Amino acid sequence: MRTKLLLITMASFFWAVPVWPHGDKIIPQIADGAGAIRTKFDITNLSPDQKITKVKVLFFLDNGSPWSVATNRGTASEVPLELGPFQTIRIETLGTQNLTIGYAVIRNTDVTSVYPDDFYVAATVFYEVLNGPNVIDTVSVPIGEPTRSWILPVEIDVGRNTGFAVVNLTDGPNKVTLQLWEATEPLSGDPTDGGTAPPFTLNAKEHRAQFLTEAGFFPGRTKFKGMMKGRSEGPVAILALLQTSTPTGVQFATLVPAPLDSLRRNTFxxxxxxxxxxxxxxxxxxxxxxxxxxxxxxxxxxxxxxxxxxxxxxxxxxxxxxxxxxxxxxxxxxxxxxxxx
Incomplete structure (x- = not known):
């Protein structure tokens, strides 16, 4: 059951969303299913003295339409919130429906003063993976940021594989190129070029999720350890997932990219x-x-x-x-x- 469940969750994990206005936080993947998985949010007002009154969580299906999902705050596609100073509010899907995948937007439309940090909302999100009524695993869900150049750790071996999910954040075609660089010994050695996959083009706001060993990428790879360097003509959001077979079933961990471009906050x-x-x-x-x-x-x-x-x-x-x-x-x-x- 665990192996089947996590493989389903692996396939459903890969979703990301179009770029959104300033103030929105995008949760790239939300999953909810009876006996399989549920998603939990902790949303915090970081101000010690300001109340935030115009925050809401919006749920969307993978095709972008509103998703009316059962939560501890009712069944709806939008959950409005008011947060007092330093207040944290928990929202959790109930895991009562057929396995459904989508994404969420945490939108704060409070108009700030010249002290914007007084109106800042933080969010942490994680999955609870279920086996029937029992929680068998928890997985953190990072909030992605736009990038045009990035690296991700990669490991491919018996029982271990790396996948990626990428979404085009532009309104037009966006070409993406992926290149592997293999880890080498000694530590001072030059990197080994692991090859470049044929470039692929994402349509406007298109999302794609695949393993690196699939056709069109690096299908001949059976053993690899190193990094993947990616670049795109326009901004994308990307996450990766390391899937590992264990004696108790398949486990996975989310991998967050390290951006290399001018979209990093320390260079723009x-x-x-x-x-x-x-x-x-x-x-x-x-x-x-x-x-x-x-x-x-x-x-x-x-x-x-x-x-x-x-x-x-x-x-x-x-x-x-x-x-x-x-x-x-x-x-x-x-x-x-x-x-x-």
Whole structure:
């Protein structure tokens, strides 16, 4: 039963979703089935003093339509929440229906002040894998982030295989290329090229889930340990899964990619809602208010661009104090260095 159940769950795990507006958290895979699996969420307001009143969890089937799922808070495709300061609320599917797969969005539409961290919602999600009424395993479900270049650990051996799930976060075709690099000894040795799979193209918002040993990727591989480097023409969301056969049944672990591109937060300007940017400083602290006194060296025109909420579905970059925004598009290193303003 355990082996059959986890194989079903493995196949159902691979789902990811289109890119969403700022403030949404995407749970790439939700699964619920009687005697098989249920999903649990812990949603926390991280503010010590602000109440958040406009949070809801939306459930979707794998085709993107609303999923009315039985939870401890009723049967619905949307679960509205209000969270007091530092409050955590648990939502869990009940595992009472036929095995059904989808995804969830945790949407926070509270308009923030200039202190966006006071309106931040955190979420942790995990599966409870069932054998009848009994929990036999728990598996953490990570929240994915967009990337165009990434690495994932890979291991292929007797009783062990690595799979991946990828979703196109763009509204057009998106070509994806996967390359293996084999672990080598000694530790100072050069990496060994494990081969490159034929590129494949994802349609707009398409999702694909396969094992690396399947046809079209690396079907001749029976033993491998190392990493997979992937790249795509546009942003994707990707997760992987290590499946291992054990004497008690098949077990699996989710694998989170390490991004290699400019979408990493340490190499690009991360725009939090309500966050102000300054052309001369990496970050502008929130000193300024009607009754505040600015520190030495600051003036009352220090904000150049502000990321603003216009409505529940529209946001904008708003120049301030004579600042301007120029869209330069995709450039190679030479062309970017040659830009003049």
């Amino acid at each position: 300007t991360y725009l939090r809602q309500g966050f102000a940017l300054n052309a001369d400083l990496p970050v502008v602290d929130y000193f300024f208010g009607e009754l505040d006194t600015l520190p030495p060296g600051y003036d009352d025109s220090t904000w150049d661009v502000r990321y603003e909420t216009q409505s529940g579905t529209a946001r904008r970059l708003a120049p301030r104090n004579g600042a301007m925004i120029a869209a330069v598009g995709l450039r190679n290193a030479t062309d970017f260095d040659a830009l003049t303003l």
